[in-house]
Amino acid sequence: MVIISDAIEGKLERTVYWLLMSRTATNSGWERIILVSGFWNNNKACEELEIWRKSNPLRAGRKFRCELVR
Secondary structure: OOHHHHHHHHHOOOOOEEEEEEOOOOOOOEEEEEEEEEOOOOHHHHHHHHHHHHHHHHHHHEEEEEEEEO
């Protein structure tokens, strides 16, 4: 999809967010997990997706955050 490649390259004009997950429990970097777009408030939708970490015990030590695509 065009929106995903544009988001990766930082070429979006819309307010779109990445849900990021720490690479390890020691927080040595971040991985892009979900691209949040198409909601009335993408930031709020992204913040609500942070509960996704609770759905799998293997993610218990990970940290999540939302980042505006620039």
